[in-house]
Amino acid sequence: MHTARSNGQMFAILGHEEGPIRSGDTIYLRSAATGMNIDIEGTLAKARYNQKGGWQALRIVKKAFLNFCSEHGENCESTKCCKDEGMTCFKKNQWWSQCRYECNPGPDPTDAAGPDHWECKALG
Known part of the structure; x- marks a missing residue:
């Protein structure tokens, strides 16, 4: 599991090799406000989300x-x-x-x- 911090909130990134987040990657957010667009390390990525219990799962659609x-x-x-x-x-x-x-x-x-x-x- 890789983690990154953005806007003071902790993101847990699962199933991703170290390096940039790419189209098709799935990331999981916990205790973070989510929406259709999220900001990760200063790079905007367009994302879709669905509920996964206490976690928000976002699948990266494409880089904006x-x-x-x-x-x-x-x-x-x-x-x-x-x-x-x-x-x-x-x-x-x-x-x-x-x-x-x-x-x-x-x-x-x-x-x-x-x-x-x-x-x-x-x-x-």
């Missing part, structure tokens, strides 16, 4: 595509998320990351900035 996420073609290094559904923020190098549908490590001849090497590490 919010205003702070990057547009296609913008550097997403700091946001680590993309506004366009289906896109992922991929790292090119230490100076640039960009939202793309897919990424293959190595030179990219379609890259407008030049066919430089892409690391293609998915961020966020």
